[in-house]
Amino acid sequence: MTRTEQMAPVAIPKRNQSARLENWSRAFYRFRQSWLSMIGLAIVIALVVIAVLAPWIVPHPEHVVGGTNTAAKFQPPSASAWFGTNALGQDMFSLVLVGSQVSLFSGLAVVFIALVVGMIVGAIAGYFGGWIDEILMRLTDLLLTIPSLILAMAVAAALGTGVWNMIIAISITWWPAYARLVRGEVIVKKEEQFVVAAHALGANWVRILGRHILPNIVSPVVIKASLDMGFAILTVASLGFVGIGVKPPTPEWGTLLSGARSYMPDYWWTAVAPGLAIFLAVLAFNLLGDGLRDVLDPRARR
Template sequence: MNDTMPARRETLHDWLMSDRPLSRRQASLGRAYNGCRIFLRNRLALLGLLIVLALIVLALAADLLAPYSAYTGDLRSTRLLPPSWAHWFGTDDQGRDILSRTIHGARITLLMVVLVAVLAAPIGLVVGTVAGYAGGLVDAALMRITDIFLAFPRLILALAFVAALGPGIGNAVIAIAMTSWPPYARLARAETLTIRQADYIAAVRLLGASPWRIVLRHIMPLCVSSVLVRVTLDMAGIILTAAGLGFLGLGAQPPMPEWGAMIANGRLYVLDQWWVAAAPGAAIFMVSLAFNFLGDGLRDALDPKASR
């Protein structure tokens, strides 16, 4: 019998859930299958996944789904209109449709979140694994730099970087990424301190593998799942930080429909025209909650100690 395929009398489920896999392929497929089963049993995680997928669809198809222009409006006839069949979320002080601006704002939010994750996670992963495996002065130096970044609140440190770099989406992404990598470095270092004592790491070292090869090929891949879960859980914080910079005028600049900037514009009318700030505020709340639900589900699914 081919060891990579289930026997005739053995179901696919039993083959995937075998405690004694006969090949690396069977073991990998079994872990993925078990993780999917655990994730699909978590209803809140599924709800979070659906909301995140809806955000992606809105971002990709914003031009098709938005009923009006997100940048122009009619000051004379559509200024500060309440929610109605013509404008589901109402209009702002410039006569622009808030629903259209909220839909286009999903594109900006998703772009910033993805860019921050792409920049911050690899930095934290490399710093943490190198520090944990090297030890000594290298570990001490890298962790003291990490402690310096962790000593300041994320938003305050991001404000300092944006003030130095200048307002704008690009600089806001760089500022948030520079303040987001330390927790990933701490997590990767803790994982590396455990992994480097394993027997297979000692065996690879005896075979003559260089330290960089050990870190990149054997330690870092084992830390990816934990960092991935932490990144997903941090998405809510990234969104709130980006919205905070936009609220203060240091992120996306007018007339871009960024959710934080939309709330800043609506604060002037919050008592009488509450709908101006309500829609982007609700969008930030829902997306942040969805990423938290998704992160909790991924944490349970990727936990190697989870029940089979």
């Protein structure tokens, strides 16, 4: 063998695209095996489409911005008002449609903010350990000792009403759970051979976390986030129900349910419509999260 042949660069084999497609195909096949997960996925897609198209398909847009029609108050469900009307004569179907935007957006924002903050804190604590880990985890434990809903109510009351204040209040109580999860996964992964090899090649901690460790712990984080979406929507509705979340005339499922409690059981439809929307959203995201767990977590596969 000549010197030129010895110094020739070695070609790094590329990942087989067909193998990747086959893995995705198998994952989707496992997901399809659960008809409950497919129902959850269908409901989630329907809710997202409705939330996106709500401003254009709402039958009574004037009711969404605070318009009233007291002459038509407390009309039962009919062809002209599918979910009936409330004490102000507003169409409940229109309010529930537009309320899906606030509820779904708030739930998604809460999970996203909590996930980002929790991943940063958990990754740093798990990777460096020592006094950094002690400080960050003691702060995390302190927040975990307080019931999340009580803490969210206290923070929301301090910040004031509004969508973003409510999102921030709930996110403050949710990120510790993600920090604990990510810390445990990072502690395990940083001892793997591919991380040791990255250290030997001189990679800094940012590259090791961002390119080697975090991409390999995505599965449990995605599973938790999908399961938390339903509970985030429920927490948003809870704050609206007790009066420290979104304020009228902005429609939100919890606020609509709170306004209807005074008229039960005579005018039951005013509570059934937003209550059913909350129920479907929470159920759908839990079913979807259960299906993703079966696909992404080998230990949980049936």
